Amino acid sequence: xxxxxxxxxxxxxxxxxxxxxxxxxxxxxxxxxxxxxxxxxxxxxxxxxxxxxxxxxxxxxxxxxxxxxxxxxxxxxxxxxxxxxxxxxxxxxxxxxxxxxxxxxxxxxxxxxxxxxxxxxxxxxxxxxxxxxxxxxxxxxxxxxxxxxxxxxxxxxxxxxxxxxxxxxxxxxxxxxxxxxxxxxxxxxxxxxxxxxxxxxxxxxxxxxxxxxxxxxxxxxxxxxxxxxxxxxxxxxxxxxxxxxxxxxxxxxxxxxxxxxxxxxxxxxxxxxxxxxxxxxxxxxxxxxxxxxxxxxxxxxxxxxxxxx
Amino acid sequence: xxxxxxxxxxxxxxxxxxxxxxxxxxxxxxxxxxxxxxxxxxxxxxxxxxxxxxxxxxxxxxxxxxxxxxxxxxxxxxxxxxxxxxxxxxxxxxxxxxxxxxxxxxxxxxxxxxxxxxxxxxxxxxxxxxxxxxxxxxxxxxxxxxxxxxxxxxxxxxxxxxxxxxxxxxxxxxxxxxxxxxxxxxxxxxxxxxxxxxxxxxxxxxxxxxxxxxxxxxxxxxxxxxxxxxxxxxxxxxxxxxxxxxxxxxxxxxxxxxxxxxxxxxxxxxxxxxxxxxxxxxxxxxxxxxxxxxxxxxx
Numbered sequence: 111x112x113x114x115x116x117x118x119x120x121x122x123x124x125x126x127x128x129x130x131x132x133x134x135x136x137x138x139x140x141x142x143x144x145x146x147x148x149x150x151x152x153x154x155x156x157x158x159x160x161x162x163x164x165x166x167x168x169x170x171x172x173x174x175x176x177x178x179x180x181x182x183x184x185x186x187x188x189x190x191x192x193x194x195x196x197x198x199x200x201x202x203x204x205x206x207x208x209x210x211x212x213x214x215x216x217x218x219x220x221x222x223x224x225x226x227x228x229x230x231x232x233x234x235x236x237x238x239x240x241x242x243x244x245x246x247x248x249x250x251x252x253x254x255x256x257x258x259x260x261x262x263x264x265x266x267x268x269x270x271x272x273x274x275x276x277x278x279x280x281x282x283x284x285x286x287x288x289x290x291x292x293x294x295x296x297x298x299x300x301x302x303x304x305x306x307x308x309x310x311x312x313x314x315x316x317x318x319x320x321x322x323x324x325x326x327x328x329x330x331x332x333x334x335x336x337x338x339x340x341x342x343x344x345x346x347x348x349x350x351x352x353x354x355x356x357x358x359x360x361x362x363x364x365x366x367x368x369x370x371x372x373x374x375x376x377x378x379x380x381x382x383x384x385x386x387x388x389x390x391x392x393x394x395x396x397x398x399x400x401x402x403x404x405x406x407x408x409x410x411x412x413x414x415x416x417x418x419x
Numbered sequence: 420x421x422x423x424x425x426x427x428x429x430x431x432x433x434x435x436x437x438x439x440x441x442x443x444x445x446x447x448x449x450x451x452x453x454x455x456x457x458x459x460x461x462x463x464x465x466x467x468x469x470x471x472x473x474x475x476x477x478x479x480x481x482x483x484x485x486x487x488x489x490x491x492x493x494x495x496x497x498x499x500x501x502x503x504x505x506x507x508x509x510x511x512x513x514x515x516x517x518x519x520x521x522x523x524x525x526x527x528x529x530x531x532x533x534x535x536x537x538x539x540x541x542x543x544x545x546x547x548x549x550x551x552x553x554x555x556x557x558x559x560x561x562x563x564x565x566x567x568x569x570x571x572x573x574x575x576x577x578x579x580x581x582x583x584x585x586x587x588x589x590x591x592x593x594x595x596x597x598x599x600x601x602x603x604x605x606x607x608x609x610x611x612x613x614x615x616x617x618x619x620x621x622x623x624x625x626x627x628x629x630x631x632x633x634x635x636x637x638x639x640x641x642x643x644x645x646x647x648x649x650x651x652x653x654x655x656x657x658x659x660x661x662x663x664x665x666x667x668x669x670x671x672x673x674x675x676x677x678x679x680x681x682x683x684x685x686x687x688x689x690x691x692x693x694x695x696x697x698x699x700x701x702x703x704x705x706x707x708x709x710x711x712x713x714x715x716x717x718x
Contacts (some may be wrong), residue, residue, distance in 0.1 A: 224430065
């Protein structure tokens with residue numbers, strides 16, 4: 111798979127302060143989450159890739175195009191949804207998105223058609239002729255998403271896309287992001303401080319700390335690995351049940367009140383566990399896959415002194 | 420046209436040429452201005468002077484009307500360099516008011532609403548953004564200044580005949596270049612102030628301040644230090660002096676265009692005027708360079 115982003119000794123300095131410290135790596139995921147505490151360099155990395163900041167040394171490539179030498183061509187591939195309120199004053203929603211599409215190079219007719227489509231798609235079809243200044247925070251977020259995708263970019267930067275959204279609006283935003291991701295034409299970079307957003311939308315995660323890459327992991331692989339870890343709560347479990355589980359090839363740890371943690375071997379399905387419980391007349395009251403894997407990864411990355419990939 | 424698509428789709432259609440994209444900004448700006456009644460009335464009023472100047476040229480060449488108006492005289496007014504210089508002065512002052520009205524609305528709302536990252540995250544550079552915003556002012560002010568000036572020059576040449584146009588080509592070039600220097604200068608000033616002051620009315624007021632307060636300050640310097648170098652702060656004096664030299668007019672007390680008078684006893688070397696105007700343009704470009712950025716750098 112062609113790398114989406116390649117970082118090649120990328121360093122960004124503002125005056126005496128070094129914000130990004132010689133970042134290296136190649137990322138090819140469909141949706142890459144960008145995590146890190148405040149001041150880690152997430153926004154600076156996005157702004158540098160967008161061409162807003164010049165690297166002090168090193169460079170980066172987006173779909174193989176150098177951000178320094180081919181800045182114009184690179185920006186033709188990008189869509190950007192900024193974190194803060196951003197709009198052109200005094201315009202209606204659809205007028206604003208049409209302007210943004212035209213600036214990306216779409217002819218006026220195509221820009222108009224796609225602006226309408228984008229507005230319907232993000233769920234603002236009925237509000238598209240209202241002035242942007244009258245939109246609620248949630249509507250503004252959706253309008254920002256509409257302007258970011260209207261020209262059909264190849265890579266979409268979403269900076270805190272669920273900022274300030276209530277739970278239904280957040281769920282809608284996540285659903286839209288997942289739809290874009292699953293469409294396949296478009297790669298995503300999602301910067302967020304909400305682990306849950308990244309967990310739900312991304313298949314790779316890049317964690318920054320103090321201007322360095324603290325961790326990079328493939329969430330898909332993590333999730334597959336986590337499917338093997340189970341936590342169950344039983345009633346009526348006895349030694350025979352434990353022996354039967356071990357005969358299946360599971361590693362098990364036992365806790366009071368019928369709780370146990372299992373590591374399932376390859377080729378063993380959960381259905382077999384239920385069948386075993388039925389044979390032994392044991393009730394499985396609760397069964398959980400191991401959760402918070404991203405949180406574990408994040409916390410581990412934060413604890414490491416100068417984390418590595 | 421299908422406007423209701425329920426799923427995301429990419430775009431692989433044709434794209435407009437890169438060089439022409441800065442013209443999208445004036446197109447949108449004019450669409451918005453068209454809705455302003457004040458702007459429309461002002462723009463129509465600003466065309467009154469060229470109309471009157473055109474009428475005088477016509478009357479000057481129509482003996483019947485001339486005799487009706489002034490029996491016994493063969494000429495109403497001299498149509499010469501001074502005449503066109505005055506037309507340029509009138510129209511340039513109107514252009515200044517237009518810049519004070521339209522200019523502040525160009526960049527300050529984008530800064531106040533954090534719109535610059537949206538523009539600059541596209542294949543649209545900072546230079547194109549400034550060119551687009553500036554072309555709004557340049558187009559409007561061109562229609563007010565050098566275009567009517569050259570049309571009237573052409574009318575006079577046509578009615579006068581006898582090689583008048585050929586003998587007075589310097590007037591045409593002075594109208595064209597003189598107007599361009601002025602509209603470039605005030606466009607840059609209006610944009611630079613608009614980029615530094617996010618509140619539109621304040622940016623407009625500041626433009627007046629730069630012209631009138633600075634001129635007053637320059638006058639005070641002249642008065643206190645008994646010098647003429649204070650005129651370097653007086654932009655209308657600087658441009659007036661440049662115009663007088665371009666129209667090849669003799670320097671005398673109160674010569675130059677209306678609103679842009681310069682006098683023999685106040686003159687400063689012409690190269691100093693050019694240098695001061697270039698310095699102002701350079702300062703404006705520097706101010707724009709600092710402010711027009713996709714992301715602010717906090718050092």
